[in-house]
Amino acid sequence: MNYIWQHKHWPSFSYDSSKLSALAYQYAKQASQLSGRLSQTDQRDSIAAQLDLMVDEAINTSLIEGESLNPTSVRSSLQNYLNLTPNPINVADVKAEGMAALLVDVRKHFNKPLSKEMLFNWHRMVLAGFEDNILHNELTVGQWRDSPEPMQIVSGPVGYERVHYEAPAAQNLDELMAEFLNWFNNPDSQQVPGVIRAGIAHLWFEVIHPFDDGNGRIGRAIIEYALAQDLGMPVILSMSTHIEKSKKEYYRQLNAASCCDTSELDDPAVLDITAWLSWFIQTLMAAQREAADKVATIFEKTDFWQRHKNTELSERQKTVLNKVFKAGKEGFPNGISAQKYAALGKCSKATATRDLGDLLAKKCVRSEGVGRGLRYFIALSPAP
Secondary structure, three states: OEEHHHOOOOOOOEOOHHHHHHHHHHHHHHHHHHHHHHHOOOHHHHHHHHHHHHHHHHHHHHHOOOOOOOHHHHHHHHHHHOOOOOOOOOOOOHHHHHHHHHHHHHHHOOOOOOOHHHHHHHHHHHOOOHHHOOOOOOOOOOOOOOOOOOOEEEEOOOOOOEEEEEOOOHHHHHHHHHHHHHHHHOOOHHHOOHHHHHHHHHHHHHHHOOOOOOHHHHHHHHHHHHHHHHHOOOOOOOHHHHHHHOHHHHHHHHHHHHEEOHHHOOOHHHHEOHHHHHHHHHHHHHHHHHHHHHHHHHHHHHHHHHHOOOOOOOHHHHHHHHHHHHHHHHHOOOOEOHHHHHHHHOOOHHHHHHHHHHHHHOOOEEEEOOHHHOEEEEOOOOOO
16 A cells, blocks of 8 residues: 555645535535624624634544543633633643644634644644653654654554554655645635635645644644635634544545555546545535534524523523523434433422423423423524
């Protein structure tokens, strides 16, 4: 097995515009509609929506790499970096702080050229706290990898490893990354449709794999950086949330676009990445639709509480309603039962039944079904 960085014409990527133009247009149309909707809403709702998406991105870009972050620590770190609290919140999780710092940096500085120094800084953010981990304490942090050993992506037990990919040698990284950054910052590349440019950039960066660790997280940050430059504002989506749900396919697509046979190292068709870009754009569009649903839920929540600002509810009822809102449309697509309410509200089933009856009478919820099939849904529009 060989790799496209070994190709005679690397990195002369090509793609079939006729197969991608409609997808790129649909993505741009979705992005414009979503950003327009967010710009016309209450500032607090807009901030809440973007904060939720940033929390999702931090958690899921880490989960893709097998790293679990505490959502509360991530949210608190983001609030600190975005100055959303009167006083800084104490956060003990340095990994959560590092990922939050990366996402904020991407959103604050997207109008600047992407540089080696910026990538090194992002790498320090991504690997914050790893110096205390015995499995990672020999990693090179804040610079290109420098080990003479091959950088390989492998799986399987010792002695039976399977090599999925081997990156270029460390000694060539300065030249390879300088070529990538020159392309990324070249005004000519910025004439390429933004979503296509982001897809090329992500694949190109992952093929080089310039760091000892953190390449996936930084590569996905580059996606946001490129898209923000095209939009002229930070993106309103979390691509990693969608990728995490189908990460095997994500890695399969990357691998298919990165590998080739020895006999193909002189074949220009190997550098045709239309298939990769088609998958990439469709994945981004799906992520954008999920973001639109999340934004809609936040707006619905605001509208609901505005309508019920004078409705007398217990703290338990408010807590359960907010938990249902937080779960989003995917959380409880079939509504909640009295038993589920009891679990959310930490109360008995009898109390849950009384609470739900009260919420129904006050038009906070609506019901469907009977008997054991009785389910309750938040009443998102005023009852007639």
